[in-house]
Amino acid sequence: MAVKRNGGQGKRPPRVEATAQAGRKPGGEPSLSLERIVATAVELLDAEGIEGLKMRQLADRLGAGVMSLYWHVGNKEEVFDLALDAVFAFLDQPQTDDVEDWRKGVVRMLEDWRAIMLRHPWSASLLPRRALGANILGRLETMSEALSRAGVADADMNVAIWSLWNYVLGATVTRASFALSDADQAAGQERLSALSERYPTIERTRLLLDSDWDGTFRKGLDVLLDGLPRG
Amino acid sequence: MAVKRNGGQGKRPPRVEATAQAGRKPGGEPSLSLERIVATAVELLDAEGIEGLKMRQLADRLGAGVMSLYWHVGNKEEVFDLALDAVFAFLDQPQTDDVEDWRKGVVRMLEDWRAIMLRHPWSASLLPRRALGANILGRLETMSEALSRAGVADADMNVAIWSLWNYVLGATVTRASFALSDADQAAGQERLSALSERYPTIERTRLLLDSDWDGTFRKGLDVLLDGLPRG
DNA sequence: CATTCAATCGTACACCGTACGAGTCAATCA
DNA sequence: TGATTGACTCGTACGGTGTACGATTGAATG
Numbered sequence: 348m349a350v351k352r353n354g355g356q357g358k359r360p361p362r363v364e365a366t367a368q369a370g371r372k373p374g375g376e377p378s379l380s381l382e383r384i385v386a387t388a389v390e391l392l393d394a395e396g397i398e399g400l401k402m403r404q405l406a407d408r409l410g411a412g413v414m415s416l417y418w419h420v421g422n423k424e425e426v427f428d429l430a431l432d433a434v435f436a437f438l439d440q441p442q443t444d445d446v447e448d449w450r451k452g453v454v455r456m457l458e459d460w461r462a463i464m465l466r467h468p469w470s471a472s473l474l475p476r477r478a479l480g481a482n483i484l485g486r487l488e489t490m491s492e493a494l495s496r497a498g499v500a501d502a503d504m505n506v507a508i509w510s511l512w513n514y515v516l517g518a519t520v521t522r523a524s525f526a527l528s529d530a531d532q533a534a535g536q537e538r539l540s541a542l543s544e545r546y547p548t549i550e551r552t553r554l555l556l557d558s559d560w561d562g563t564f565r566k567g568l569d570v571l572l573d574g575l576p577r578g
Numbered sequence: 579m580a581v582k583r584n585g586g587q588g589k590r591p592p593r594v595e596a597t598a599q600a601g602r603k604p605g606g607e608p609s610l611s612l613e614r615i616v617a618t619a620v621e622l623l624d625a626e627g628i629e630g631l632k633m634r635q636l637a638d639r640l641g642a643g644v645m646s647l648y649w650h651v652g653n654k655e656e657v658f659d660l661a662l663d664a665v666f667a668f669l670d671q672p673q674t675d676d677v678e679d680w681r682k683g684v685v686r687m688l689e690d691w692r693a694i695m696l697r698h699p700w701s702a703s704l705l706p707r708r709a710l711g712a713n714i715l716g717r718l719e720t721m722s723e724a725l726s727r728a729g730v731a732d733a734d735m736n737v738a739i740w741s742l743w744n745y746v747l748g749a750t751v752t753r754a755s756f757a758l759s760d761a762d763q764a765a766g767q768e769r770l771s772a773l774s775e776r777y778p779t780i781e782r783t784r785l786l787l788d789s790d791w792d793g794t795f796r797k798g799l800d801v802l803l804d805g806l807p808r809g
Numbered sequence: 810c811a812t813t814c815a816a817t818c819g820t821a822c823a824c825c826g827t828a829c830g831a832g833t834c835a836a837t838c839a
Numbered sequence: 840t841g842a843t844t845g846a847c848t849c850g851t852a853c854g855g856t857g858t859a860c861g862a863t864t865g866a867a868t869g
Contacts, residue, residue, distance in 0.1 A: 379816080402857065412818040414858075419816090423857065475751040476703050479786075484777055491779035504783040505790070509752065510798030514741075517748030520706040521740065546715055548722035552735040555710075559736070567741035570805030571798070610847080633826060643849035645827075650847095654826065 379411050381419050381429070388430045389467070397469040400426070427473060432480025434467050435460075449497035450572060456490055457511060457568065461519050468523040474516065487512070498577040507575055514571055522560045610642050612650050612660070619661045620698070628700040631657070658704060663711025665698045666691075680728035681803060687721055688742060688799065692750050699754040705747065718743070729808040738806055745802055753791045 377383065387408050391400050402423060406413040420426055464471040479487075491508060499507050543550045608614065618639050622631050633654055637644040651657055695702040710718075722739060730738050774781045 401855085403855090406818095414819075414860095415817045417858070472703070472707050475755045477755075481776075484773075484780065487785065488777040488780050491783065491785065495779055501783050504779075505785055505788075506794045506797045508783075508785060509749070509789065509791075509794050510745075510801065513748030513752055513798065514745050515748070516752065517744030517746070518740070520751070521744055521747065524706045524708075542715075545712075546719040548726055548735075549715065549719050552722065552732050552739075554718065554722065554736055554739060557736075558740060560740075563737045563740050566737045567744065567802070570741065570802055574801030574805060632824085634824090637849095645829095645850075646848045648827070 379409060379415055379419060383409060384416060384419055384426070385429045385433050388426050389433055392430055392469045393467055397472065402426075428477050428480060431470055431473050431477055432482045434463055434470050435480070435482040435486060437482065437485065449493060453490065453493055453497070453511075453572065454568065456486070456493065457515050460486065461515055461564065464519040465523060468526065471516070471520045471523045475520075494575075499575060500577075503576045510571055511568075514567060518560075518564050518567070522564075525555075525558075525560075610640060610646055610650060614640060615647060615650055615657070616660045616664050619657050620664055623661055623700045624698055628703065633657075659708050659711060662701055662704050662708055663713045665694055665701050666711070666713040666717060668713065668716065680724060683724055684721065684728070684742075684803065685799065687717070687724065688746050691717065692746055692795065695750040696754060699757065702747070702751045702754045706751075725806075730806060731808075734807045741802055742799075745798060749791075749795050749798070753795075756786075756789075756791075 384405070388400060388405055391405055391408065395404075400423075402416060403413050405426070406416055409416075416426075420429070464474070474483075487508065490511070491504060494504065494507050495501070542555075549555065615636070619631060619636055622636055622639065626635075631654075633647060634644050636657070637647055640647075647657075651660070695705070705714075718739065721742070722735060725735065725738050726732070773786075780786065
């Protein structure tokens with residue numbers, strides 16, 4: 348299995364330029380690199396969605412031939428994995444070590460998490476089915492540390508982390524999908540007509556219509572955090 | 579847009595047979611029908627996973643030509659929608675109207691929900707990105723009614739329903755994905771080596787290793803239910 | 810100058826979903 | 840009865856996909 352796979356070692360060209368200018372091809376195009384591929388893939392995913400990412404189009408946008416990508420990445424799945432982990436890179440982490448205000452820190456982390464997934468809706472639906480990359484694991488680690496400092500015992504850590512993770516993931520994935528399906532009003536209207544008769548409670552509470560996603564998210568999160576077993 | 583689409587009206591052949599025996603082709607194969615297509619699609623999804631479902635293979639398994647499917651279904655996306663909603667069909671609903679024990683009923687509903695998604699792992703990752711079918715809406719309605727009877731005010735219903743929905747969805751999706759990625763031990767081992775140095779807290783709490791998914795699910799759910807605002 | 814090797818890319822192939830139109834056969838109508 | 844309709848089936852073909860394979864380039868190294 349997979350004998351001759353060179354799958355993306357991606358060592359950047361050791362070309363020593365004068366400035367920080369990256370290596371360029373004769374044509375003036377910047378040369379290929381894992382970073383450029385991943386960054387462009389993220390752009391494309393943002394613009395075209397998850398099944399709008401085609402290898403040919405990605406190559407075009409990079410000014411390269413399709414097969415050139417395969418020296419760097421192995422296959423398309425790997426592009427997904429890399430793009431996914433890339434958007435979860437840490438930008439800056441003021442890292443409040445304030446033990447008293449552990450809760451504010453945790454909430455900020457989770458909202459940051461959520462904001463990223465909403466900014467890149469494809470990431471929410473990708474996250475569950477792909478491996479956990481370094482940045483994602485890093486965020487889990489940071490969160491674990493914060494909870495640990497806040498007094499959560501190691502024995503309770505799994506429940507705490509996974510409850511929060513599950514909640515954030517579910518909330519974001521749900522919201523992202525609703526943002527999309529609201530786009531096609533046709534189905535919405537059609538659904539609405541059947542609603543009032545067959546689904547009276549849903550209709551009465553306007554479940555599918557006026558959900559205040561951000562508020563709901565915060566309230567559910569508060570409940571979860573209140574219930575966290577702390578020593 | 580879509581002028582000549584006949585997309586799956588699927589009215590079964592009005593062939594009147596002696597018994598409840600379905601119509602058959604000369605070859606002895608039972609004839610095509612929406613129900614048979616969807617049922618076979620579910621089988622195939624269970625067996626091959628979400629990207630293992632090919633129209634040709636589906637047709638083969640039904641003993642039909644590929645294009646015959648398209649008289650019933652419109653396109654492949656619709657097969658996904660139908661298969662998804664199909665697994666959420668109600669089997670039987672003992673429907674405990676016991677007001678005292680509302681909580682037991684809600685927990686049972688949610689665990690049923692979760693059990694279905696774990697039995698058909700593809701459904702968990704499909705659910706967020708597809709429209710809500712009749713059975714799914716029906717389950718939301720049933721849940722809303724139960725919560726309503728339990729004393730949750732209409733104003734708090736959205737928060738309650740979505741918190742529970744999000745939690746169940748997230749928990750199941752996470753678990754289903756881990757069940758898959760545990761399959762390839764290679765990545766697991768590789769990840770393990772990097773873990774102890776870079777992710778000490780994760781390593782210490784054995785977050786990715788001994789998670790008791792069912793227990794964690796129940797505990798987080800309890801916290802959520804405890805925090806539900808009731809009148 | 811010869812060799813090596815990272816990197817690029819054109820061509821070709823297998824496989825996918827599905828458009829199109831022709832075929833079948835029972836029910837219906839003239 | 841014979842003609843017509845319409846539900847249903849299906850073979851062929853097309854455009855688009857990911858990617859295997861091998862040729863090519865060009866700088867670094869001996």
